[in-house]
Amino acid sequence: MAARRGIIRQEGLFIEPPGEIFMLRLHRAEPTAALWADRATYDDRLIFHTEPWLRFVAESQRAEPVLATVTDGPRPVGHFTGLLTRRYGLRILGSPMAGWTTSYLGFNLDPGVPRRAALEALVPFAFGELGCAHLELRDRGLTEPDLAGLGLRWAAAPTAVIDLTPDEDALFGAMTGACRRNIRKAAKSSVVVAEADPADDTFAGEFHEQLRDVFAKQNLVPTYSIERVRALIRNLAPGGRLLLLRARDGEGRCIATAVLPWYHRTMYFWGGASWREHQHLRPNEALIWHALRWAKQRGVAEFDFVGGNAYKAKYGTTEVPVPWARRSRSPLVAGLRDAAKEGFALKQRAVARLARVSR
The missing domain is CATH 3.40.630 (Aminopeptidase)
Structure with missing residues (x-):
């Protein structure tokens, strides 16, 4: 052509x-x-x-x-x-x-x-x-x-990214004042972030249970099972391209987790989760700040949240447009695709309702 x-x-x-x-x-x-x-x-x-x-x-x-x-x-x-x-x-x-x-x-x-x-x-x-x-x-x-x-x-599907080439002081300064205060609060509250060993079988379970709690806040359930988390770790960890993080409170309890693949010049935020009852300690901001510094120290030049969302702007992100395009052989196929998407959303809400009833 x-x-x-x-x-x-x-x-x-x-x-x-x-x-x-x-x-x-x-x-x-x-x-x-x-x-x-x-x-x-x-x-x-x-x-x-x-x-x-x-x-x-x-x-x-x-x-x-x-x-x-x-x-x-x-x-x-x-x-x-x-x-x-x-x-x-x-x-x-x-x-x-x-x-x-x-x-x-x-x-x-x-x-x-x-x-x-x-x-x-x-x-x-x-x-x-x-x-x-x-x-x-x-x-x-x-x-x-x-x-x-x-x-x-196509649909607009922007992502939020952070340029990691400035020094740490500049990265920290680019965040909103509230975000910087939350990072400091986590430290004062004895929140400690540490790497998890990919061989630790408990990490996937901790992450997914916390993810369930995050979705429950919106009366939903996670869009994927714990097996997908395990599959990601199993395939990515041997190459050393996967950072798994835990945030623990002052009593040593795991209160938040993050899954962060990285390669070449970019680290990606694949997933993060935390227990709602401990979010006042601000472990999520502590996890992201730890990940940014970890990546920068290894020569990674960009942090990609893999999607746009208003809450991410507090980290000093820049929005990058990445359209999601599609084409079908016929209008019937296009309609089936749209129906499948809506059906999945309805199923997710129904499963969440059943979960609430069974409690």
Whole structure:
């Protein structure tokens, strides 16, 4: 598919003269050691593109990883990452899908290769070669102008990030005054944050029980089971790319936990939880402050909350737009996708009501 760099589309070309013409195609690739090694050389690589992470998602979602090489004529210029699954008997390519507790799959591309051109090449690959009925994509490098005119629907899905390159005093100073006071309060209240050993089988249970308490505050239940937490630890911990944190009160009780994968230049907030009765001690702020310093000391340049939420702004975050795009083979498939999403929400609320009744 021919493309020029730029965002103006005319007769199948992206025009920004004088620009290089790209003829991009996707070719499904076997997951060899050489392929993983090549993927690890791209500057836009994320932990979500790695072999351990894809093992985790494939295991927890009963999905099949799809790796593809992006070529410009005979020349390899990047990679695509996704997973195949089935819903209602239909093949679906998620890169990723909502509810997978993963984020930002999509592409790794050479500098100067336009993501819009790669996305345009993905559509025939997904619906033609793979025979899919539905495609979803969230790529950290995509912008809304990249998506226009390709028959895609998308929703704004910003994430909140913190630049870790300033010194610790500057990072602390960028937080709101209330957040800084809460961090100091946690220290004065004898809250201590420490790393948990991934081999400690009790951590997943502590985290998930606290998560249940967090959701119960909203009359909901967690969207995933303890087995997903265990699967994440089992697949990520051996490579040393997973920070597990506990916050304990002055009596040594675990009152909050956090799960933080990290890789290359970014640490991610996969999950955090705390007991409501101990939140006045401010363990959540203490956990985040510990994680920021831990990551910075290891040369990590960015902390990504993997989603936007008003409460995250107190840490001095910057909002980065990352649209979530999707395309279906037919309106019927699109309707099934929307119905499944609403059905999941209804099921979650019903399970929460039953849990309250059984207490």
